[in-house]
Structure formats: C-alpha cells, structure tokens
Amino acid sequence: MTAFKAPAKTPDFKEIEARILDFWEDSRAFESLVEKNSDGPRFSFIDGPITANNPMGVHHAWGRSYKDVFQRYKAMQGYSQRFQNGFDCQGLWVEVEVERDLGLNSKREIEEFGLDRFARECRDRVLRFAKRITDQSIRLGMWMDWDNSYFTYSDENIEHIWLFLKTCHERGWIRRGGRVMPWCMRCGTSLSQHELVGTDTYHEITHTYVTLRFPIENRPGEYLLVWTTTPWTLAGNVASAVHPELTYVKARTPDGIYYLSKSAAEAVLESGYEIIEELPGAELVGLRYRGPWDELPAQAEVVHTVVSWEDVSEDEGTGIVHIAPGSGAEDFELAGEHDLPVVIPIDGEARYLEGFGPLTGRRALDATGFIVQNLEDKGMLVDTGDYTHRYPVCWRCKEEIVFNFVDEWFIACDGIRPLMKSAAETVNWVPQSAGKRMQDWLDNMGDWAISRKRYWGLPLPFYVCGDDACGKLTVIGSVDELRELAVDPAAVDALPELHRPWIDSVTLNCPSCGNTAHRVPDVGDCWLDAGIVPYSTLDYMREDQSNGDTGWRNWFPAEFITEMREQIRLWFYSMLFMSVALEDRAPYKSAFVYEKVMDEKGEAMHRSFGNAIDFDDAVKTLGADVMRWMYLGTNPNSNVKFGFGPGKEIVRKLLTLWNVYSFFLTYAELDGFDPREGVPAVAERPALDRWILSRLTSLVAFASNRYDEYWIYPLVAELERFWDDLSNWYVRLSRRRFWKSQADDDKRAAYGTLHEVLTTMVKVMAPLVPFVSEEMHQNLTPGVNSDAAPSIFLEDWPAADPSLLDEGLESQMAVVRSVVGLGRAARSSSGAKVRQPLSELVLGMPKQEDRAAVQAHVQIVLDEVNVKSVRIVESDDEILSHSIKPNYRLLGPRFGRRVGKVAQALDNLNAAAVAAAVSRGESVTISIDGSTETLEPQELDVRHEGVEGLAVEARAGMVGGIALALDDDLLLEGKARDLVHAIQNARRGAGFEVSDRIRLHLDGPGVPELLDVYADHIATEVLAVEIQTAAPAGGMHVESVALADTAITVGLSRL
C-alpha cells in the first residue's frame, strides 16, 4: 500500500469543490471545528446582514469571501467563534419586489390587498431568498452556523430597537419635524439621503421649461425674468432669489423692461433688446413682485419678494431663481433663513391640495400643459420648450422624484455627535482612510430621519395622545412596557408578531392624561434594523448586564467587521450611533472596508449594459476558489475587476502549484515514499532543501502578519511568488534527485522537504482557497486511502520555526539566480543553444558576498548555464574592453577643430584606467600641443564592449561573459545531448511509457565516435539496456534525426 496516489494531470476545480463540499458535510467538519475550539479564546465577528430579497451577486461574494477568510484563519488558530450569519429582512427593498410580484401599483392597492397578507408575502419572500443565499454562500465555501442565522424582522430585533428609541427619547433627542425631502409619489414615501446615491438614481429626463416674467410692484412695465423646469412648483412660489454679487442687467425689449443676469441676457432675450443699466444682484433684493398664482386661496397671504442667495448660479436660466419652499429642499432651507412662508402644494400622491383653485386634485406632473396655458393667458409666459437633463429618480421604481414637504420623525444628532466621534477614534480602521471618512460623515451628519410611511418594517413605538387631549408622545421600550400601558393587555399577548397591521390595533392609556394614545403609523428606517444587531443578537435586553459574565459582555464589542466602503455611512454608522446611545462605546474594534466589483474592463456591472455576471454563472464557470483568489488578490483600495478573462490567468497560476503537487504525488507513489518512515534531519539536507524551507518559514511568518492585520492582498502575490520559487527553482533543480534509482538519504531529503513544504504551505493558503487546499491536504496526508484524514481546518495553524530561517542562504540563492539569468542572457544574445555545453563562464563581481554566493552554489550555476567551469575575476577588464571617446556635443564647442587631437590623446590613454576614473567621477588630464587640458567626466563618452570571443551581459552590479569557442569535446557532448533529446522524442513518438526499458539501434556518420564516449550516458538517460551501431531491426520504431550537419537513423523497441 503506498502512502500517496498520483492525482489528475489537470485539475477540475469545480469537480474538486463539489467533492469537498460533500466531504465537509459527511465528515461534519464544521461542527467538529466549532466543538474543537469551544474552550478557546473568543474571536467575535459580527456579520453585516445581507438583504434577503434577491439572490446573492458577485459583489456580495467579495465581502463574504473576506468574512470566511478571517473566520477560518482564527479558527485554525483555535479561537472560539459564533459563526452567525445575518439577513436583512425589512424595508422598501422587500416591499417593492413583493408589490411587483403581486402586480400592485400603489399604496392604495396594497391596503386593498390587505396589510396582513402583504406582510406575510414579504416574510415569505425573505425566507425564500435567505434559503437561496445560504445555498450560494455554502457553494462559495463559506462556513457559518447556517441554522442559527439572525433575521432583522425578529421580535427580539424590534424590541431592542424600541429600547434604543426610548433611550433617545429619554435624552430628548426624538423630534417630529417637517422638512422637504425627495419623494417618490408611486412608493408614497420619502427617500433618505442614503437612497439618493448610487448608479441608478439619475436618468435623462425631458421636462417642459418655462421662462416667466413677474411684474415688479410699483414699477409698471418692469419685470423679473425667471426660468424653471418644474412648472408645477410655481403654485408654491413665495420668492425669487438673486446672487448678491452677480452682475444683472436692466434690458429694454419691445415687450417691456426685463431684469436678468448679464451672462444670460443674450441667450434668453435673443435679439431686439437694449441694456439700459448694469447692477449687482444686491440692488434687486427687497423688490416685491406679483407671483404666478396670486389669485389662489393658498397664496392669499404671500408677499413675493426678491431675496439674496449665494448658491444662485448663472449657468442655467436667467440668474433669478424661483423659490418654492414647499417643493424644494434648498428652497425650504432658504425660507428658514429669510423667514419666508411655506406653501405646500401637493399631497403624498403628488395631487394638488385644497386651496389651489383649478389645480386642486390634478396630479402635479400631469398638469404642466394646463399650467403653461394658464400662465400664457395671464401674460406671464415669455418662452417654453423641452429641456433634457439628468434628474433624480426613485432607485426602486424609476419614477421621477419630486420634492415635497413631509412630516417625519427624527433623532437629533448634535448631542451624540461628539460622543460618536470619539468612539469612532477608538476603532482600528483598515485602511485608515475609512476612519477619516467616518469622521467627515459624523461632522456633516444631519438629524437622522427614521420614519418611513410604509408597511413592512419596524413599527415605530411612538404613541401620541390625541389632539383633543394632552398630545404627549410616549415611546415604548419593550413588549412588557407595551402590555403595561395597553388599553387591552391581552391584545398585546395575542399579537402574532410585532408588525403592522397587528400592532396597529394596540392602543395605550396615555400615562400623563389617561386618554387613548395611538401608534403613529410610520415604520422605521431599515438601518435601524441592521444597526441594533450587536445588541439584539446577543440578548442584551434579556440579561442583567449589571453583573459580569453575560453572553453579551463576552462577545461585545466585535473584534472585527467588514463590508463595502459605502457601509461607513450606513451600517457602520447606524451601529455606532445605536451603540453610543446605549453604552457610549463603539460596537466594533476593527473595521475593514473594500471597494466595488466592476466588470473586467473596470466598468460598473449593469443588467442593461449586459456586462453583469450572476454569482451562479460565475461559480459554475470559474469555481469558488478562483473567484476568491480574484477577490482576495485585489487591493481593497481599488475596485476588483471581475471577469472570466482574469479568471483564466488565475487558473494558470493555480496550475503551477498543481504541477508541483502532482509531481510530488506521482513520484512518491512510484517510489513508495512515506514520510512516516523518517527523513534526514534538516541540517543534513542539501542547501537547496534548506533554502526552500527557509522560504517556507518566511512565508508562514508573512502570512500570519497579513491575516492579523486584515490586509491580505499582498499574501496572494507572495503565495504566487512562492509557487514560482517552488516550481521553477526548487523542483526543477531537484528533479533528478526524485527520479534517480537509488533510494539514498539525498532522495529521502528531497521527498521529505517537498512534502513538508507542500503540507505547510497548503495550510497557509487554506483560509483563502479552502477547496483546493482541502483537496491537497487530503492527498498529502498518508493513510487517506483507508480513512479520510480530518479536515485541514482541524489542523493547527503552522508556527514559523525560527531554526529553519536562513536569510543568508536566501540572499545567496537570489545572487545565484541572478548569475544564472546573466549566463542565460549572454547565451541568448550570442545565439548559443542551452544544450550545447560551453567551456567557461567568467564573472566580474565586485562584491565579496556575491562571489561567496556563487562559490557556495557553483554546481547550480554550472548545470543551469551549462558550462564546464565558472571563473570569478575581480576586475571587469578580462570581460569588458573599454574605449574612450570625446563627448563631441560638449567638447566640439570647447576645442573647435582641435577636437580630433583630443580624440587621439584619449586613444593613447589606458582605457581601463580612464573608465575607472570616470566611474569614480574624477576628471582626466590630457596634453594637446604641449598644453594640459582637464576633461570632466561628463565630457567623456566611455564605451564598454565584450572582449572578443565572449558573450557579455551585465546586471545587478555584475558582469558575466561566456566563452563561445567550441572544441571537439564540447561539440561531441553537444551532439550527445541533442541525440538524447531526439531519442526521448522518439520514445514518446513510439508511445512508450516513461519507465519502459528499450533496445536502441543507431545508424549514421559519427555514431561510433559518439558512442565511444557517451554510450553509458545515453543509455542511462533514455533507459536503454542495449545500444548497437546498426540499422533498425524489424519491428522497431524508426525516426530520422538531424544532428549538426549529419543525419542519424534511430530505431528503438520496447523490451
């Protein structure tokens, strides 16, 4: 029974992954790991909940790969972990998809459908996609305690948020306020700041613009010229704004005297006008004018004035901006500053309210035609037409956004801001710029708008006593409290869940006046749902936190969290906010952020562009390990460029490793190598073995540091370098040790070394690419044929053994590799084939340690460069010849026609000495026509050439020359090697196995001379038991071989 078995020549990563998934499941590997570490020190990770509303995308897979990497790494180090996955379950995300599925198209239709049924549909959708995402995550290789995932719709989550809101209320931070917000009239809700960012929030939209003239009071025939692309907002006009420092003009036209900005005059007035006066905007401030809809009851009290506003731009329109505080966020703010009235024209479905005369009941965006006609009838319209611009749309339903005055609930921020800022400073932000971004966000954050006028979400526990009673706000902090204050406590116990519509039926006895208080109908911002999880998932409320060793205290704060960078102002922010409110401390110690997933050209993935890649397609085509390698090798400061092209490159890199692995197993099986039978001590092994073990030790130390610092992309590059060292240096130089026939210590050292390197290296990379690592671990662990070895993740993390570290050896080997490269470059430039042995490599090496390195490993140089000897010289003179020429560009002007004599004088100097002087930056003295001239180094042109008969190259401070002269012996050896090569090809052509012994016939000129010297060598190399100088015998495989200038017939047969 052999310890090892040769693997497939070329790996099928997808097949391996499927098999490993089965192995993990059958062997209960994850459960064993949890059990093994249960008494270990704790590593607390909190999973940012993934929205369970759609299948997982390739962008989620990036972050989920990181989450898995660090959890697996810490697990291999023996840390006990919770492995809890989370699902984000509530909010408009879900509602909109459910509406689409059900064919509902407005809030009214949802209410007709029934809020209870709607809530059930939402929950069903969440459960459906939670299952789907779970399956996909498992396929990605994520190890989580999947049966224990948290869901943000849970009653525990809701209650903890209630507690938070009550805490805020106790501090006086909860307020009800009006503000003008972006509003989707289809969804019937405002959009938060968070929802106005993103790639899909602006579309090209064509609006009707109008240019209007507002008659100025007490100045007959004079008008303000105003331009807008939202005619529906004119009914709420209360003011017009000018920039105080901008230049305006008073222009006479056939229709009257118009005021507008100077830069707009030409475009707006076209021709036929005359500028009477230029004036700064400040001079217009305070003017009163007649508004466009003064006849409406809603406008009755309004006095229209011109106000000053720094943000007026002259890029668009007339430089005079129409201000409607009820329909524009900036307008609303301006109204506050100037004490302007706020006229609110439309309701939640964007229909004009009572008091707007003929407009009342019309939908704002459908009324444009009517409005334009009306304005024209009033003599106010100057111009109208189409205007196409980028305009915000609802990211969910793509409906055009309007700005509308909304009554919302807020948490005031000013009190908590400094506390949050100092809590954020305690966090280890990776990269550090994430922390600066958080500080900037906190500096600028406005009050948190927490209410949403929707259905499937956290019910805000805000109970307001009726208007006819005391009007007091009561904020409930728990179900117990709700029961205590409820008009019907039994109804609280009967609630199937803490959601609308059921919760809406519970009413309170107002604690201050005893009248009935009703819950406000609003639900909460979904970032409340996600922000509370450091508390809700750890039963914070259920435990008595005042005494010691609670579950919450054990796991809080999180050691580590990671999400995309945009989560700084979303989840990281909401968690920080809620935790600072409850406990005045940051809920996480280290926070790691990364950028976005783009297509392989670096462009955003978009269904409509056709460049989006589904996770399922990606994993089916690339396999999970390849995807993970792509993600993890990307610098988190830049976008990952995800695609099948980059995937192929990664497969090739993994193939380099696979080839080494496959090489080891193939020969270990052939030779019956078993590491359990003992291998020579490291100190007894050849330098090459000690070198790769030192490299391995450095790798282990490097990897641990990278994982510990949550900064792993350099490790991916380092592993790739290591694979290259292993394959193209260690294994290539060691091949003969593996396939030689005698099983001596040297051979056992080679096997032992390669086995140790592979098994340890595989552990280092296991957190990154768990599947292929597990596969290799299984097959590199003897005994696998009888019983499955335990999972690699049940192994201990490798320790870097300092006794194996030999930095001197590593740097020596680096020198040797440079020298070999130098020799190859010299060969390449002279066209000398590698198979043709050459007599000598001459090296000019000024550094003592370089010379020592070559001397210590001279055999490697001889073999790799294929030369008979290496000679090291102190001076370059033997390799390079120098010639000194004048730098004509400088010396021409200086010496004029005498420059020829300068050249002569330089020729007569000792070129090597001058070259040395120039390289030291010294000047050179020559004598011309009896006068002494001093030449500066830059005035000389020192040229180096290889001396005759040497092919010369220089690099890394060294010079190397290869003797090109060939004598008969070298030629004969070259021929012999060519012949071996040709016979090997013939063996393969004949279809022989690698181990087949052969009988060989050679026929042609020069064959006897060749065999005189090289018969044994050839026989050994091609496994020939017999060689004859003869024509091929019957039944032999025959090939004709061109050797130098002759042709040889080769015949071979298998024994």
Added chain:
RNA sequence: GGGCCAUUAGCUCAGUCGGUUAGAGCGCGCCUCUGAUAAGGGCGAGGUCCCUGGUUCGAAUCCAGGAUGGCCCA
C-alpha cells in the same frame, strides 16, 4: 466649497523604513525546453513613476501647491 482615494510600461497592477540600475502578469517579438506541465522556461522591446516647488547625502516613496479621474458630503 469641504473630505477621502487614486495617478508607475500598450493594458491590469505591485512597489513595507526614503537607499545601488523602479518590478510582475497579460499582450508583442525572438529563442528554447519537454521523464511534473493542453504546459513550462529564457531573452528582448516598452517608463518624464501626473506636474511644479521643497526637505534630504539621496525622493516613485516625505511635505506644500497644482492638474486629472473616482467616491462622499454640502
């Protein structure tokens, strides 16, 4: 207007502490090996390290200012 990030070869990107001649992969050209390899290897061409100043014996790297691009806030 404020904040964060980026800018290095044709393309995609490395480049720790400031240190000799700035690297890799892909692509391109030439060559080569094949007893691990649907492979591998070597060599070559290809660079104003965005610009301008400054600090320093020495700057892709640190500082200041600017340009361009991306993102966040207003």
